[in-house]
Amino acid sequence: xxxxxxxxxxxxxxxxxxxxxxxxxxxxxxxxxxxxxxxxxxxxxxxxxxxxxxxxxxxxxxxxxxxxxxxxxxxxxxxxxxxxxxxxxxxxxxxxxxxxxxxxxxxxxxxxxxxxxxxxxxxxxxxxxxxxxxxxxxxxxxxxxxxxxxxxxxxxxxxxxxxxxxxxxxxxxxxxxxxxxxxxxxxxxxxxxxxx
Numbered sequence: 170x171x172x173x174x175x176x177x178x179x180x181x182x183x184x185x186x187x188x189x190x191x192x193x194x195x196x197x198x199x200x201x202x203x204x205x206x207x208x209x210x211x212x213x214x215x216x217x218x219x220x221x222x223x224x225x226x227x228x229x230x231x232x233x234x235x236x237x238x239x240x241x242x243x244x245x246x247x248x249x250x251x252x253x254x255x256x257x258x259x260x261x262x263x264x265x266x267x268x269x270x271x272x273x274x275x276x277x278x279x280x281x282x283x284x285x286x287x288x289x290x291x292x293x294x295x296x297x298x299x300x301x302x303x304x305x306x307x308x309x310x311x312x313x314x315x316x317x318x319x320x321x322x323x324x325x326x327x328x329x330x331x332x333x334x335x336x337x338x339x340x341x342x343x344x345x346x347x348x349x350x351x352x353x354x355x356x357x358x359x360x361x362x363x364x365x
Contacts, residue, residue: 172197172203172207173207173210176204176211177211179196180232182285183287184233184287185233185235185291185294185312186231186275186312187229187231187233189230189232189309190232208225222240223235224236244295259284260293262282263278263290264298266281266282267293267314268329268332269332271302271313271314272302272315273313273314274305274311274312275312275314290314297317298316298317298319298320298323299314299316299317300315301314302315
């Protein structure tokens with residue numbers, strides 16, 4: 170198997186959380202110096218490829234795939250287009266968990282939902298419904314997510330206090346509870362937004 174392609178796939182799934190060289194080394198079971206060379210090759214490949222809209226960057230000792238700045242206008246256009254306006258059940262569940270439990274890490278959201286949410290968080294960030302609000306003071310300093318002012322505007326509420334009340338439920342049932350309450354409270358709102 171192509172080791173560069175493996176790293177590329179892992180970084181794509183990791184999303185904006187990114188991964189350190191040490192984490193990548195453990196994941197692909199290769200020595201650190203080998204992973205460093207592979208990362209350099211992947212970064213060079215993206216940098217020199219004018220047909221790619223992706224870059225590999227390092228930030229806070231973590232590597233992540235990002236879109237090139239020169240395509241930002243198109244990404245923004247997509248985010249504001251009708252093609253991206255419908256929130257799927259998966260996006261709504263992720264958004265509801267962020268709304269009720271913020272600030273919250275990606276791992277904590279995944280523990281509640283039971284599935285990976287990196288791509289969901291990226292989509293919600295692109296739509297300006299959630300954003301990074303800091304880092305948790307723990308090893309690895311994971312990103313914390315919270316809702317944005319646009320979230321309030323999008324759902325037509327003035328503050329988070331206007332979110333529907335949640336009854337006491339177990340963690341296992343929380344995902345369904347979030348979705349049901351959130352969907353019932355804002356039923357039909359998305360369609361109105363899209364049709365405006």
